[in-house]
Amino acid sequence: MCGVVGYIGPRQAAAILLDGLRRMEYRGYDSAGIAVLNGTGVKVHKAAGKLANLEREVSDNLPSGTVGIGHTRWATHGAPNTPNAHPHTDQSGRIALIHNGIIENAGAIRKALLQRGHTFTSETDTEVLAHLVGELYQGDLEEAVAAALREVDGAYGIAVISSDEPDLLVAARNGSPLIVGIGENERFVASDASPLLEHTRSVVYLDDGEMVILTRDGYRVRDLEVKDIDKPVNQIDWDLATIERGGFEHFMLKEICEQPESLANTLRGHLLEEEGTARVSGLNMTDDELVAVERIIITACGTSWHSALIGEYMIEELARVPVEVEYASEFRYRNPVVNERTLVIGISQSGETADTLAALREARRRGARTIGLVNVVGSTIAREVDGGTYLHAGPEVGVASTKAFTSQVAALALLTLRLGRLRNLSILQGRQFIQALTALPAQIEQILAKTDEVKVLAERFFTGNHALYLGRGVNFPAALEGALKLKEISYIHAEGYPAAEMKHGPIALIDENMPVVFIAPRDAVHSKIVSNIEEVKARGGKVLAICSEDDSEIERLADATFTIPQTLDLLTPILAIVPLQLLSYYVAVRRGCNVDQPRNLAKSVTVE
Ligand code: M6R
DSSP: OOEEEEEESSSOHHHHHHHHHHHTGGGOOSEEEEEEEOSSSEEEEEEESSHHHHHHHHTTSOOOOSEEEEEEEOOSSSOSSTTTSSOEEOTTSOEEEEEEEEETTHHHHHHHHHHTTOOOSSSOHHHHHHHHHHHHOSSOHHHHHHHHHHHOOEEEEEEEEETTEEEEEEEEEEBSOOEEEEOSSOEEEESSSTTTTTTOSEEEEOOTTEEEEEETTEEEEEESSSOEEOOOOEEOOOOGGGGSOTTOSSHHHHHHHTHHHHHHHHHTTTEETTTTEEOOGGGOOOHHHHHTOOEEEEEEOHHHHHHHHHHHHHIIIIIOOOEEEEEHHHHTTSOOOOOTTEEEEEEESSSOOHHHHHHHHHHHHTTOEEEEEESSTTOHHHHHSSEEEEOOOOOOOSSSOOHHHHHHHHHHHHHHHHHHHTTTOOHHHHHHHHHHHHHHHHHHHHHHTTHHHHHHHHHHHOOSSEEEEEEOTTHHHHHHHHHHHHHHHHOOEEEEEEGGGGGGTGGGGOSTTOEEEEEEOSSTTHHHHHHHHHHHHHTTOEEEEEEETTOHHHHHHSSEEEEEOOOOGGGHHHHHHHHHHHHHHHHHHHTTOOSSSOTTOOSSOOOO
8 A cells, every 4th residue: 555754854855754654665566766855845756556666766956955844655546657656746736645544525625626626647635635635735734734734524644745844744634544753953754653663763643633733853743623732652663674574585584584473473472281271461351351241253354354254264263262253344334233242453564454444443433342452553443342362473564474474373372361261261271272383483494494385386386377276174264365375476366265165166267277276184074174175186277286295195196295293283374384384485486476565465454
């Protein structure tokens, strides 16, 4: 999704802005631009496509000035071309504005502005907002922005500058994240922390409905009326090294390889082996409150939705609490049956996904208690839920989620233990679950040591444009996740299915050109999945099986196997997904795809 960055201070702004945009590339974008106050006016540079195009355009002629804004655009209103790229200016050309989000009543405002003589150079809702600010400007940018925002409906994270007030930068948020960075005589604003880290660790998280007025040596937060708001200053503990590639060719590969450590970090400090349970103090719920939960709804999008499905299997099996898993985008517009005995869990890597945030807000409005399993510290979901736990997986930069997924499943395992031990789970079962969880990081190391095997399989199996991923029980969601990984970064059409469902339709697709990936560890449904492999082989399909060590039956049937260590049935997705992540990665690399920034995708989907 769009990336917003702004700077005001003693240094030249353009280089800082370009560097900030580079750090936000992972969010996904299709054009970029900057605007700098150069002493006489606003100097705007924009270019369609990758940031390198913009850098080429400004390389000989970097605009001079110490106040500026920069933007990477992920197209919503209008094609991804240069005129639609941000920043946009008002009618006078003296105010420049960047925007992440969607102004829903932009059509009506545009019409009214056209009638009053405005002319537009783009198809965007953002230019409409810039013109509205310009029309309301009477020598006070702060007031003009507040007045304009009072007229708009929709989501925005904006930053605005004016050549008439060269010592000011105004930003505001409603529905799209914004963070203020506080440096030595300089201030920043950005969509996330990544552009700020090399300059400062002191940040202020803006909430919806808030504006910030930045000067070189100060800042003030207010609402859209007149009220000033006191905000705490937070310290970010991620350092720059953790958001850099550290010798890996891609962030995705780095993040896949980080999983032994990220998983250990998710579990660290939570496991109470002696008592066979987990401590999840961030839930902010007493034992009595946890026991009173009658039903759980887990809501999320994409990969996080897949981990939610695994959570459903774990919680129902070990804690015996009924669980439903809902796409957040569906939940938010349904009329769900939710009450104060319903626990609604939102799962999100970014903590900013618009649909997940809205679903949690709706659940709360209906009286449910909400908790979040979130990776990004200080993100909106993390701040709005009643409780929860951070994943501590570290920053995930690759658009394809990898380490966040395994950490989400681990966090759900912690929750399962906590809920289970307050109900029927015995201390021995609890201890056994903890021992299996504790063994996972080393088991992932074992899998990663066989990366070269996966490379060969990627060469051998994925030569066409389609693939099928099949699993049963708790590995059905793992099959969904494996298929999603392949399609999003290699653009190969891949489908995940419960293996037994194959004969109700997808079996028609099976022939010698269709690679079928089975997740078939030695578990409670092993004999069933062996039958499903037989069905595929009988139709000439090519089978790649992710299976347990020494499984001669599957080795005999499958065209190729990749073995994973033995663990408890419920935890197998954490191991099975690792070779599938690597497989997608190597297929995408071989096809020459942009692994970390796949086409059309955004890391953090902050519009619905
Ligand atoms: O930040 P979130 O976990 O809320 O993001 C949800 C999805 O947008 C995300 O998982 C998406 O599906 C990824 N591209 C998957 O790799």
